[in-house]
Amino acid sequence: MVRNGGVLVVGSVNRDVTVRTERFPAPGETVLGDRLLTGLGGKGANQAVAAAGAGARTRLLATVGDDDHGGELVRALTAAGVGTGPLRRAPGLATGTALITVDSRGENQIVVVPGANAATGADRVREEAAAVGAADVVVVQGEIPVEAVTEVVRLGPRLTVLNLAPYVAVPRPVLERVDVLVVNATEAGQLLGTAAPSGVPAALGAVRRLAGIARSAVITLGAQGAVVAGARTAPAHLPVLEAVEVVDATGAGDAFVGVLAAELAAGSDLAHAVARGVAAASRTVQVAGAAQAAVAALSRNGSA
Secondary structure, rough: OOOOOOEEEOOOOOEEOOOOEEOOOOOOOOOOOOEEEEEEEEEHHHOOOOOOHHHOEEEEEOEEEOHHHHHHHHHHHHHHOOOOOOOEEOOOOOEEEEEEEOOOOOEEEEEEOOHHHHOHHHHHHOHHHHHHHHHHEEEEEEOOHHHHHHHHHHHOOOEEEEOOOOOOOOHHHHHOOOOOEEEEEEHHHHHOOOOOOOOHHHHHHHHHHOOOOOOOEEEHHHHEEEEEEEEEEEEEEOOOOOOOOOOOOOOOHHHHHHHHHHHHHHHOOOOHHHHHHHHHHHHHHHOOOHHHHHHHHHHHHOOO
């Protein structure tokens, strides 16, 4: 059963502008796209939508602009079951925007213009200290100022999930207080100062090292699932249990994190929560769009 505190996501909200094309253009080249999709995105929004879709009482602490796009995204979050009480609209700032290109293999290239997300700083986190303290699980990522990430951890919520995506330099004492650190292979390499681990055996070694920094760690591996380790538990591999056709990988990692947080808020152990996150992410890649994919995948299956 989900506890009353639920999940609080502290993060970004973007308007995603996604174009599908057969292949990515080379430098200086123009290629034609065959489909344009606009909608709700941003790691914070995507993770909140996934957590709500998995059954958790979910709220989002974020900032959007006072433009038309900001209003549209707030309405989309509400429709997805995400509480927007801690969300603010910043006068004079544009809502964050992500420009996403997806090729025929479902791979993506993304450029983000943060816009109003830059206003979700440490002061905003302190303003919502009561909400941070009341949540069963607080999720934060790298698409907002690092000072906000540090402040979330400093406030000491019951359980903190840090998705270090995109990678930002977080002080070691802050990482040591994180309950669950989630990164992909590239981010794991950046954090450890090594090449990205390639393959499950290398990832198992890397996640063991990460679990010596944070209290526990997860490395997501795309089609290979994820690996997980705790300070006192051996690394384990949680694979994808069925092959799927990849339509769009955008937001798969966010779906993983959102469902992971919902499961932890419901009292699941970390290994079970990771397995559920892997299952949710594998369904998400079968649908175009980030937040849209999370809604479709989770509603199609009831939950993760």
